[in-house]
Amino acid sequence: MTAAIELKGLYKSFGPTAIIRGVDLAIEKGERHAIIGPNGAGKSTLFHLISGRYSVSGGGVFLHGENISNLPPYEIYRKGLSRSFQVTNIFPNMSVFENVRCGLMWAKDYKYSFWHLVDRERELNEKTAQVIEEIGLTSRMKIPAGVLTYAEQRALEIGIAAAGGADVIMLDEPTAGMSHSETDQAIELIRKITVGKTLVMVEHDMGVVFDLADRISVLVYGEIIASDTPENIRNSKAVQEAYLGAEAED
Amino acid sequence: MSEITKTAAPTASRPILKTLTPWIGFLVLLLVLPNIFSSNAGLYTMNLMGIFVIFALSYNMLLGQGGMLSFGHAVYFGLGGFMSVHFMNYIEEGLFTFPMYLVPVFGGLIGLVFAIIIGSFSTRRAGTVFAMISLGVGELMASSSLIFVAFFGGEEGVSGDRTTGPELMGIDFGKDIHIYYLIAAWVFVTVALMYLFSRTPAGRMANAVRDNAERAEFVGYSQRKVRFVSFCMSGFFAGIAGGLFALNFEIVTEENLNALTSGVVLLMAYIGGVGFFIGPIIGAVVFTLLQSILSNYTDIWQLYVGVLFVLTVMYVPQGLTGIIMMHTTAWRLKRVGGLIVPYIRIGIPALAMMAGIAAFLEAIHHVRTASEDDVMMSLIGIEFDSHALVPWIIIFALAIIGGVVTKLQYPQLKDAWETANKLPASGEGVGS
Numbered sequence: 001m002t003a004a005i006e007l008k009g010l011y012k013s014f015g016p017t018a019i020i021r022g023v024d025l026a027i028e029k030g031e032r033h034a035i036i037g038p039n040g041a042g043k044s045t046l047f048h049l050i051s052g053r054y055s056v057s058g059g060g061v062f063l064h065g066e067n068i069s070n071l072p073p074y075e076i077y078r079k080g081l082s083r084s085f086q087v088t089n090i091f092p093n094m095s096v097f098e099n100v101r102c103g104l105m106w107a108k109d110y111k112y113s114f115w116h117l118v119d120r121e122r123e124l125n126e127k128t129a130q131v132i133e134e135i136g137l138t139s140r141m142k143i144p145a146g147v148l149t150y151a152e153q154r155a156l157e158i159g160i161a162a163a164g165g166a167d168v169i170m171l172d173e174p175t176a177g178m179s180h181s182e183t184d185q186a187i188e189l190i191r192k193i194t195v196g197k198t199l200v201m202v203e204h205d206m207g208v209v210f211d212l213a214d215r216i217s218v219l220v221y222g223e224i225i226a227s228d229t230p231e232n233i234r235n236s237k238a239v240q241e242a243y244l245g246a247e248a249e250d
Numbered sequence: 251m252s253e254i255t256k257t258a259a260p261t262a263s264r265p266i267l268k269t270l271t272p273w274i275g276f277l278v279l280l281l282v283l284p285n286i287f288s289s290n291a292g293l294y295t296m297n298l299m300g301i302f303v304i305f306a307l308s309y310n311m312l313l314g315q316g317g318m319l320s321f322g323h324a325v326y327f328g329l330g331g332f333m334s335v336h337f338m339n340y341i342e343e344g345l346f347t348f349p350m351y352l353v354p355v356f357g358g359l360i361g362l363v364f365a366i367i368i369g370s371f372s373t374r375r376a377g378t379v380f381a382m383i384s385l386g387v388g389e390l391m392a393s394s395s396l397i398f399v400a401f402f403g404g405e406e407g408v409s410g411d412r413t414t415g416p417e418l419m420g421i422d423f424g425k426d427i428h429i430y431y432l433i434a435a436w437v438f439v440t441v442a443l444m445y446l447f448s449r450t451p452a453g454r455m456a457n458a459v460r461d462n463a464e465r466a467e468f469v470g471y472s473q474r475k476v477r478f479v480s481f482c483m484s485g486f487f488a489g490i491a492g493g494l495f496a497l498n499f500e501i502v503t504e505e506n507l508n509a510l511t512s513g514v515v516l517l518m519a520y521i522g523g524v525g526f527f528i529g530p531i532i533g534a535v536v537f538t539l540l541q542s543i544l545s546n547y548t549d550i551w552q553l554y555v556g557v558l559f560v561l562t563v564m565y566v567p568q569g570l571t572g573i574i575m576m577h578t579t580a581w582r583l584k585r586v587g588g589l590i591v592p593y594i595r596i597g598i599p600a601l602a603m604m605a606g607i608a609a610f611l612e613a614i615h616h617v618r619t620a621s622e623d624d625v626m627m628s629l630i631g632i633e634f635d636s637h638a639l640v641p642w643i644i645i646f647a648l649a650i651i652g653g654v655v656t657k658l659q660y661p662q663l664k665d666a667w668e669t670a671n672k673l674p675a676s677g678e679g680v681g682s
Contacts, residue, residue: 051468073467083468091461093525102458106470110451112479117449160469 002065004029004168004198005050005081011058012042012049012222019045021222022059027215029167032199034209037219038242043202044086046219047172050200051083052076063168078106082166086173086202088153090160092146096137099145099156100163101128107164128163135159135189151182155189162193169194171201175208187211210234218242273442280434284427291542293426299538300433301494304440306518306530308487313516314524315448316480317460318373319381322388323515326485328395328507329364330357330492332402335502338410350415350423351432354493361489362482369481374474376463385509392508407503410496423497433494440487445527447483456480517555521562523569532570550615554608585670592659592666599655606649613645 003026012020019042027033035043048054050061052073060069068076091099101124108124110116118124132141135155140148145156154174162169174190175183187208190199203209209216210230217227220242226233233239283296305327312318334357341348372383395402402408412429413422421428447453455476459466463473496502505511514537522533537555544551566572580586609629616627616636627636634641 053464053468072472074470074472077468077470085465089462089465089468091458091465093461094457098454098457102454102466103469105451105455112452112455112471112475114447114450114452114479114483116451117446118451118454119449160465164469 003027003062004031004064005200006062006065007050007059008062009059010046010049010056010061012045012054013057019222020049023219023222023224025217025224025227027198027200029198030196032194032212032214033201034213034216035200035202035219036204036206036209036216041219042222043219044172047083047170047200047202051081051170074106077164077166080166081168081170082161082164083170084157084161084172084174086176088150088157090145090153090156093144095142096132096145096148096156097128097141100131100135100159101125103160103163104128104131107166131159131163134192136185151178151186154178154182154186158186158189158193166197168198168200171199171203173202173204175203175205183208276441277438280438283434284430288427290426293430295538295542297426297430297433297498298542299535300430300437301491301498302515302518302534302538303437303531304494305488305491305515306522306534307441307444307527308484308491309515310519310524310527310530311444311447311456311480311484311487313519314526314529315453315460316456316477316484317376317463318384318477318481319377320384320512321381321509321516322384322386322391322512323484323488324507324509324511325368325388325391326361326365326488327492327495327511327515328391328502328504330354330361330489331496331502331506332408332492333357333360333489334493334496335408335410335500336401338412338414338496338500339408342411342414347416350412350497353415353497354436354490357493357496358486358490361492362486365482365485369478369485373477373481376459376473376477380477388507388509388512392504395504395507402504403502405504407501407506409501412497412500429498433498436490436494440490441531444483444487448527452476452479452483517559521559521569523571523575525568526571526575529569529571536570548612549619550611553611579673580670583670583673588670589666592663596656596659596663599652599659601652602648603652603656606645606647606652609645610649613641 005025005027007023007025010020010023010025011018023046035046037043045054049056052068052071052075056069060067062068063076063079063081066079068079068081071079091102094102101118104124104127105118108121108127110118110121110124129138129141132138135158137148137152137155137159140152145153148156154177158171158174161171171190175186178186183205190201190212199212201209201212213230215228216230216233217224218233218239219225225242226236226239228236284293287293287296305323308326309320309323312320312323334353337348337353337356338350340346341350341353368383368387372380372387396404413424415422423429423432448456455466455471456479458469459471459473459476466473466476492502492506495506518533518537519530520533521536522531523529540551540555540558544554548554562569568575577586577589580589612629613627613636620627620636625635625637626633628634
């Protein structure tokens with residue numbers, strides 16, 4: 001069985017500075033995979049390379065065995081990979097409802113249609129309402145997304161990414177900046193929307209990582225130094241030295 | 251119809267009647283207007299208004315809906331106009347038979363063709379790059395219009411005759427009232443189509459790309475293609491407006507596709523409010539009124555339009571429609587009535603101040619431009635000597651006292667505004 005995402009010798013440099021220095025990684029279908037690592041390790045860059053935001057300098061990214069390196073983001077999305085962003089990245093002047101609907105339209109095959117009226121498309125609107133219900137924003141769906149609270153915007157961010165039903169979902173620090181109770185809600189949400197799907201997430205909160213992930217990869221200075229089950233990662237000497245060490249002393 | 255206040259369509263679709271009410275009102279308005287303003291000047295103004303409404307709305311498909319700032323939108327308007335006037339001549343010469351009232355379709359098609367050509371490279375990027383390309387293309391077209399005399403007619407332009415086509419139920423569009431109804435019909439259809447476009451997937455994604463082009467790419471849409479679709483639609487409707495211009499004035503000149511016209515449409519859309527669907531309609535109406543009424547009374551009407559534009563940009567970027575929409579909260583709370591008196595209290599001194607400033611500008615203009623011995627000038631029927639001291643003292647007094655009183659009245663307006671907009675404690679607040 002081919003892996004959902006496979007990275008082969010992935011390499012990225014900005015000018016002379018190498019950020020990702022030969023990453024090999026296979027993420028199986030249906031797996032919840034977390035990528036952790038110290039600040040500046042290149043986690044977000046790795047995400048941008050997989051999702052098409054950055055061009056690849058060397059090596060390849062494979063989605064279900066198909067080479068997607070250097071495809072534009074919308075092509076990658078159409079092949080079934082959807083992502084959220086670390087810095088909230090929504091459509092601020094549009095309502096919550098419209099934000100989610102925009103995340104659904106391509107998946108529902110509307111493409112660039114100018115002969116459908118979105119308000120008359122019953123199935124589209126019902127599905128949108130359903131996604132909004134899942135992310136818990138039903139009472140807020142008419143207001144502009146830009147005026148939501150931070151936690152609500154984060155939930156919306158995940159909702160937009162998951163709305164289209166992509167089978168690989170990538171979340172970049174979904175709980176960053178959240179309070180404890182908000183984090184717990186976010187974990188529940190992520191669990192709910194990724195049932196039967198492949199999840200790749202970057203996360204700083206170790207509680208979230210060990211709670212959600214089936215497997216964890218540790219990225220340090222552009223290289224994966226370990227990729228294993230949470231249990232083995234927690235007990236790994238190399239990982240503790242490189243990364244967890246500082247926190248273990250707390 | 252606004253994008254900000256009414257963006258979501260909840261799952262339960264709204265009753266048909268409620269959706270149609272504004273459109274029925276619009277239709278009735280279009281039918282009734284010529285009975286109220288039946289003079290030639292009135293018809294002339296309303297015809298121009300209708301053309302500009304279509305033009306400004308097509309422009310706002312770029313600026314307000316799609317986030318593309320164009321400095322060359324007159325290209326599609328002008329080309330549509332030229333194409334239409336040529337077709338009017340072909341019909342007159344008997345090259346083929348075609349009803350005159352459908353000629354703007356050709357204008358729209360040529361606008362669409364050129365939008366496809368130019369949009370194929372200019373929509374690659376939004377922002378400054380797009381603006382610069384539109385400026386360049388606009389200048390290119392304006393200068394070629396003086397070079398390719400066969401198509402553009404050189405400096406005198408191309409003229410036609412709209413009465414020569416086959417008649418429609420005995421109407422040959424010779425009278426102004428006929429052309430008014432023709433334009434009104436086109437306005438109604440195109441405004442409805444442009445509104446409907448904004449409610450299609452392509453139209454919704456245009457808003458999304460305007461808001462956040464990058465994120466749109468991560469939900470499957472190429473920002474370039476989204477912009478391209480809007481751009482083509484916009485060119486099509488601008489071409490229709492140009493075609494109506496040709497039908498109405500029976501002449502199209504270089505001026506209709508140069509930078510001045512491109513600037514006018516930007517002004518109209520912005521003054522009306524680019525954030526709202528009806529904004530450009532209001533902008534086009536106000537601009538045309540200023541142009542045709544103010545220009546009867548003063549030589550420096552363009553200065554006033556310019557000042558209005560600058561004030562809009564500086565103080566109400568949401569435009570005139572934005573000012574109206576600011577009152578929705580108070581309206582829902584049924585407290586607009588409480589604002590009338592405060593508005594009157596600040597409005598009277600503010601008007602006095604503006605009258606003072608306008609009189610000052612007019613007097614300076616008179617002193618600078620009138621001949622030496624012509625010292626008497628007239629403002630709203632009052633004759634006075636623009637070289638004497640007393641009128642100047644009155645003008646200054648009007649402006650300064652008006653300004654001071656306006657400022658003194660500001661706190662009471664602010665209080666009234668806050669009272670009118672205060673949400674009930676238990677109500678659903680936006681900022682919780």
